[in-house]
Amino acid sequence: MLVRKIITIAVLAGALTVGMAGAAFAAGPSTPSTPSTAPASAPSSSGHCAKAPERLSRLETRETHLEARLTKLQAAQAKATTNDHPKRAAKIALRIGRVEKRETAVTARMERIEQRCGLSAPAAAS
Numbered sequence: 790m791l792v793r794k795i796i797t798i799a800v801l802a803g804a805l806t807v808g809m810a811g812a813a814f815a816a817g818p819s820t821p822s823t824p825s826t827a828p829a830s831a832p833s834s835s836g837h838c839a840k841a842p843e844r845l846s847r848l849e850t851r852e853t854h855l856e857a858r859l860t861k862l863q864a865a866q867a868k869a870t871t872n873d874h875p876k877r878a879a880k881i882a883l884r885i886g887r888v889e890k891r892e893t894a895v896t897a898r899m900e901r902i903e904q905r906c907g908l909s910a911p912a913a914a915s
Contacts, residue, residue, distance in 0.1 A: 848899045855891055
């Protein structure tokens with residue numbers, strides 16, 4: 790019984806930590822970038838920057854889907870923890886980690902495109 794309580798407390802602490810990190814991460818990219826600053830190098834004349842607006846739009850959509858997925862997984866983890874399912878909560882925590890990793894990669898890719906081509910991310914359509 791003591792082991793079960795320890796596992797539950799650890800999972801709950803992890804869920805709260807991940808939840809707070811997710812909220813902080815979600816708040817970070819929402820600040821608008823300043824398009825007035827010139828990129829470090831001149832925009833490339835190749836086809837990469839020609840497709841940049843379309844790619845940024847797709848990446849923005851992907852990021853929105855990942856954020857929604859992350860919210861669902863955090864709710865499922867909280868429910869599993871509340872209902873005393875530590876194994877299920879641990880598996881969900883692994884999924885949350887993978888989704889956060891994907892979200893970080895998408896954000897980094899968007900920043901690289903913005904930096905290389907001197908563009909800003911398109912406004913999210915509601």
